[in-house]
Amino acid sequence: xxxxxxxxxxxxxxxxxxxxxxxxxxxxxxxxxxxxxxxxxxxxxxxxxxxxxxxxxxxxxxxxxxxxxxxxxxxxxxxxxxxxxxxxxxxxxxxxxxxxxxxxxxxxxxxxxxxxxxxxxxxxxxxxxxxxxxxxxxxxxxxxxxxxxxxxxxxxxxxxxxxxxxxxxxxxxxxxxxxxxxxxxxxxxxxxxxxxxxxxxxxxxxxxxxxxxxxxxxxxxxxxxxxxxxxxxxxxxxxxxxxxxxxxxxxxxxxxxxxxxxxxxxxxxxxxxxxxxxxxxxxxxxxxxxxxxxxxxxxxxxxxxxxxxxxxxxxxxxxxxxxxxxxxxxxxxxxxxxxxxxxxxxxxxxxxxxxxxxxxxxxxxxxxxxxxxxxxxxxxxxxxxxxxxxxxxxxxxxxxxxxxxxxxxxxxxxxxxxxxxxxxxxxxxxxxxxxxxxxxxxxxxxxxxxxxxxxxxxxxxxxxxxxxxxxxxxxxxxxxxxxxxxxxxxxxxxxxxxxxxxxxxxxxxxxxxxxxxxxxxxxxxxxxxxxxxxxxxxxxxxxxxxxxxxxxxxxxxxxxxxxxxxxxxxxxxxxxxxxxxxxxxxxxxxxxxxxxxxxxxxxxxxxxxxxxxxxxxxxxxxxxxxxxxxxxxxxxxxxxxxxxxxxxxxxxxxxxxxxxxxxxxxxxxxxxxxxxxxxxxxxxx
Numbered sequence: 001x002x003x004x005x006x007x008x009x010x011x012x013x014x015x016x017x018x019x020x021x022x023x024x025x026x027x028x029x030x031x032x033x034x035x036x037x038x039x040x041x042x043x044x045x046x047x048x049x050x051x052x053x054x055x056x057x058x059x060x061x062x063x064x065x066x067x068x069x070x071x072x073x074x075x076x077x078x079x080x081x082x083x084x085x086x087x088x089x090x091x092x093x094x095x096x097x098x099x100x101x102x103x104x105x106x107x108x109x110x111x112x113x114x115x116x117x118x119x120x121x122x123x124x125x126x127x128x129x130x131x132x133x134x135x136x137x138x139x140x141x142x143x144x145x146x147x148x149x150x151x152x153x154x155x156x157x158x159x160x161x162x163x164x165x166x167x168x169x170x171x172x173x174x175x176x177x178x179x180x181x182x183x184x185x186x187x188x189x190x191x192x193x194x195x196x197x198x199x200x201x202x203x204x205x206x207x208x209x210x211x212x213x214x215x216x217x218x219x220x221x222x223x224x225x226x227x228x229x230x231x232x233x234x235x236x237x238x239x240x241x242x243x244x245x246x247x248x249x250x251x252x253x254x255x256x257x258x259x260x261x262x263x264x265x266x267x268x269x270x271x272x273x274x275x276x277x278x279x280x281x282x283x284x285x286x287x288x289x290x291x292x293x294x295x296x297x298x299x300x301x302x303x304x305x306x307x308x309x310x311x312x313x314x315x316x317x318x319x320x321x322x323x324x325x326x327x328x329x330x331x332x333x334x335x336x337x338x339x340x341x342x343x344x345x346x347x348x349x350x351x352x353x354x355x356x357x358x359x360x361x362x363x364x365x366x367x368x369x370x371x372x373x374x375x376x377x378x379x380x381x382x383x384x385x386x387x388x389x390x391x392x393x394x395x396x397x398x399x400x401x402x403x404x405x406x407x408x409x410x411x412x413x414x415x416x417x418x419x420x421x422x423x424x425x426x427x428x429x430x431x432x433x434x435x436x437x438x439x440x441x442x443x444x445x446x447x448x449x450x451x452x453x454x455x456x457x458x459x460x461x462x463x464x465x466x467x468x469x470x471x472x473x474x475x476x477x478x479x480x481x482x483x484x485x486x487x488x489x490x491x492x493x494x495x496x497x498x499x500x501x502x503x504x505x506x507x508x509x510x511x512x513x514x515x516x517x518x519x520x521x522x523x524x525x526x527x528x529x530x531x532x533x534x535x536x537x538x539x540x541x542x543x544x545x546x547x548x549x550x551x552x553x554x555x556x557x558x559x560x561x562x563x564x565x566x567x568x569x570x571x572x573x574x575x576x577x578x579x580x581x582x583x584x585x586x587x588x589x590x591x592x593x594x595x596x597x598x599x600x601x602x603x604x605x606x607x608x609x610x611x612x613x614x615x616x617x618x619x620x621x622x623x624x625x626x627x628x629x630x631x632x633x634x635x636x637x638x639x640x641x642x643x644x645x646x647x648x649x650x651x652x653x654x655x656x657x658x659x660x661x662x663x664x665x666x667x668x669x670x671x672x673x674x675x676x677x678x679x680x681x682x683x684x685x
Contacts, residue, residue, distance in 0.1 A: 004090045006112055007179060008100040011120030014127035016164045016171055018050055020120060021099055023172030024179065028097075034179065035089045037098035040069070040081040050099065070111065073104045095183055106154045114226070114264070116158045116182050118175065122165045156226045158182070158266075184209055185264035187246040188225075190254040199256075199303065201232035202248035206239040210267055218306035223247065223257065225265035230257040231303040273299040279309065283316045290328035297332050318444040323488060326450050327495040333454035334496065340377065340404055340424070340460035342411065348376040348550045349461035351452050353445070353468050353485075354386070355475040357616045357623075359511035360520040361467075362390045363418060364527050364543035364576070369550050370416030371570045371579035376550070377411045379421040379459050387623035387635055391420035392517040393524070396595075396632050399588035406587075414582040421455070445476065449488050453496055463499040463553045465546055469507025473617050479504055501549055505542065509614045509642040512539035516628035516635015518596050519656065528577040535641065544568060597626070597633035597656035601667045608647045609678030611640050618675030619653070626657040626666035633658050640676070652676050 011017040021036070028034040038053060040063065045054035055063070060079050064072055069081035086096050090112075100108075102119075109115050153159050160178050164171035186209050191202060201221060203212035215221055215234040222231050232253055242248040247267065249257065259265070273279070275295035282288050282296070300310055321329070348369055350362060362378060369376045380390035391400045402410065402419040410417040456464045466489050469475075470482040482504035493500025513535050514520040523539055526532055532540045548564030557563050570576045619636055627634030637654040640646050652674060657663035 002093055003114075004093050004095040005114060005116055005182060006086070006090060006108075007095065007097045007116050007118050007182070008105065008108060009097060009118045009120065009175075010100050010102045010105070011164075012127060014129075015120040015122050016168065017099065017120045019168050020162070020164060020171045020175045021050075021097070023168065024097065024175050027172070027176055028179065033095060033183070035086070035094045035096045037082050037086055037096055039099060040083065042079045071100075071104055071108045073101050075101055075103075095179070097179065102153075105157060109154055109157050114158075116160060117153050118178060119159060119161045120164050120171075120175070121161050122163065126165055153227065158224060158227055181268060182266050185225075185266055186210070186223075187243065188223075188254070188257070188259055188261055188263045188265055189242055189246045189248045190261055191242075191248040191250055193250045194252060195250040196252065198250075199230070199232040199253045200235055200250045201253065202235045202237050202242050202250075204239060204242040204244050204246070205236050206244050208244045212236045215267075215269070218308060220270035220303055220306070222268050222270050223249075223265045224268070225259060225263050228257055228259055231270060233306075270304055273304040275299045279305070279313050283312045285316060285320050287320075287322060287325060288328070290331055293325070293328050293332045294335070297329070314444075314447075317447055321444070321446045323491060326446055326488060327492045329447070329450035330454045330457075330492050330496055333450055334457045339458045340407060342375055342377070342408070342460045344375045345462070346374055346553055347460050347462045348374050348553070349378060349456050349459060349464045350376075350546060350550065351456065351464065351466050353448070353466070353475050355473070355616070356469045356471075356507045357387060357510040357515040357620045359469070359539070359542070360388075360390065360393050360514075360524055361511075361539065361543040361546060363394060363521065363524040363580070364539070364571075365547045365550070366416045366418055367528065367576040367580035367583065368543070368547040368567050368570050370414060370583065371575040372551055372554070372566060373415060374550065374554060375411055376416040377407050377460060378416065378418050379407070379424060379455075380418065381421055383629040385620075387515050387620045387628040388517045388520050389629065390418065391422075392629040392632060393520040394418040395420075396518045396521045397590060397593050398584040399590075402587065410583065410586040413586040414579065416579065416583055417587060418583060419587070421459075424459070445481075445485055446488065449485070449492055453489070453492055453498060453500070457496055457498060461498065463550070464493065464501075465549050466500065466502035467546065468502055468504045470504055471507035471509075473615060474507035476504075476507070499553065503546070503549070510616050510619060510638060511542060512536055513638045514596075514635060515619055515623045515638065516596075516626070516656065517632035518594050519635040519637055521593075522596065524580075525577075528571070528580060530572065530574075540571075544571065594632045596635070596637070597631065597658040597663075599657045599660060599663045601655045601657075601663055602639075602651045603653050603655065603667070603670045603674055605640070605646045605648055605650045605652055605676070605678065607678065608650075609645070609680055611642050611644045611646065611676060612679040613677035614638070614642055615673075615675035615677070618673050622655065622666050622670050622675070625662065625669050626655050627659060627662045631658050631662070634662065646678065 009017060009021060025036045029036055040053040040055055042057050042060050043054055068084055070084050070086055072081035082098050089096050105117055162174045162178050203215060205212050213236060216236055220231050221234055222229055230253055278288055278292040279296050299305060350365055366376050366378050382391045383389040394400050400420040401423055403423045407417055407419055468482040468486055470479055476482045486502035486504055489502035490500045512523040514523045523536055527536055527540045544564060544567050547567040548560055551557050551563035551566050552560045557566055623635045634657045639651040639653055655663060655666045
């Protein structure tokens with residue numbers, strides 16, 4: 001027989017707990033499934049209040065020593081006990097409802113594996129009015145009762161709150177509903193399925209606990225048990241896939257809930273989000289304030305909306321976010337991450353809007369700034385649609401999956417880090433949003449301003465430089481658009497208390513030679529070791545330009561020109577190279593750095609001419625077919641650069657791979673479209 005539950009009902013003075021218990025007892029006790037406990041109290045039988053077993057203090061003490069109580073406690077000069085015989089009722093499958101005290105929840109949880117705490121609550125003004133209406137306490141006593149605090153229930157205890165802020169009958173109905181909902185329990189089953197970011201729960205069509213088909217649709221459900229909960233979409237399986245008394249969870253959701261198989265859980269519908277009116281206003285094109293965005297974003301992070309409504313909201317935001325809304329969003333977003341903090345007057349950071357192959361200036365800039373002595377905890381993403389992200393390139397040299405403590409340790413030891421942001425919890429909202437926006441191809445620059453700056457704030461930055469590459473194939477198309485976006489970055493940054501300098505840059509061609517993690521890291525090392533040559537002059541120049549701007553924030557430097565000179569000196573002296581080595585060692589150096597792929601294929605010019613254009617998307621696509629970024633040695637080494645004159649048969653670029661099939665596929669793609677446009681010498685582009 002499945003044992004019953006113990007419902008331990010608690011609540012502050014004035015919450016109306018006794019009234020609600022009396023009403024629930026009258027409605028549920030006659031059915032036999034619920035047993036309402038009778039307490040033993042050192043109070044006279046005719047003292048009023050609840051019906052109880054009255055004993056004197058000496059008798060109570062003897063009973064306690066003799067093991068008569070499941071749990072006992074003292075309050076208001078009295079002693080209270082629940083009889084040990086309640087365990088027999090639970091063993092018989094009955095659900096016991098007991099009037100209790102929050103002070104003994106932890107002790108009770110140690111004795112029973114499954115305690116449900118029902119907390120009766122009401123707003124402070126309602127509690128005060130009810131206590132005062134009794135006429136038994138003075139104003140000071142009322143205030144003292146309201147000021148009492150108790151520790152939260154321990155982990156593993158299910159807590160259900162019942163609001164009793166309206167009529168007694170409504171409160172009774174809410175309590176009854178809460179008790180009944182908790183008794184409809186499903187066993188957890190881990191399904192041999194993975195669904196990635198999508199949270200899925202599978203109900204059996206022949207469920208003996210719930211009407212499974214009723215939960216199909218765009219809404220979500222909450223599954224809760226032993227103090228833990230998870231939110232998911234519902235799918236219904238034919239009989240035999242999931243046991244009739246169970247709910248199946250995909251691997252990711254099961255691991256997130258972190259409860260053993262067969263643990264009983266309660267299924268409830270996710271409440272309708274309070275922010276829905278605001279979300280719909282935005283979908284209509286209205287302007288929202290910070291409070292409205294806080295509600296909407298909070299409900300999105302909590303999974304209270306189906307993907308279709310989130311997508312509608314994002315499409316609307318993509319079309320119509322004014323400057324004030326971008327700042328409001330950034331402030332709201334900054335509340336969600338677990339923020340890093342550094343005891344430093346200047347904590348520098350850098351971000352690029354991306355879209356340009358190569359351009360791995362972060363791995364040069366961070367060592368320069370660290371060598372100067374400023375703190376620069378750089379957190380970066382992995383590649384999504386490109387051939388490499390900064391974290392991918394850095395991972396060819398060192399560990400990048402740092403947590404917050406690792407970041408603090410590395411910065412303390414080396415003044416800087418180059419870490420993957422995936423373990424730092426800086427993008428809870430982005431994790432939800434990206435799963436929806438990427439398949440839809442939504443990529444709002446104004447939304448990105450709020451996202452980027454809120455994450456910089458969460459990473460502990462005080463001073464941020466933003467690279468805004470623009471060009472026909474860049475994320476930002478024109479210089480005018482980049483200039484306007486720069487102004488927005490700086491305005492929103494100031495609103496967040498950040499010093500932000502955003503710089504439009506030429507994004508018409510790849511920067512550097514390498515495209516792919518190991519090849520880009522090779523470029524970085526050549527620049528840091530003074531072996532850049534003309535082929536890497538663009539990478540060197542861009543890194544120095546941005547490093548100089550960061551160093552200019554140091555009062556001892558004072559200007560961008562002086563910052564540039566300082567950056568050049570640190571690079572020329574080898575101090576920046578040494579700083580990178582300190583960072584690599586502190587993060588955890590690879591025993592053997594990853595180098596370019598051992599298999600190569602050179603793509604040759606079919607005719608002579610001048611390189612007038614290099615299609616970065618095409619180059620990145622070939623590098624990805626070669627295996628990048630998952631194969632960190634795969635990629636492209638650009639030989640001919642923009643403006644170079646080439647003859648027929650001259651090399652344009654070299655494809656690197658570690659698998660022959662990948663190399664052949666990349667070469668075949670390059671044969672169809674190599675990304676290079678050649679013109680006759682003297683032809684105007």
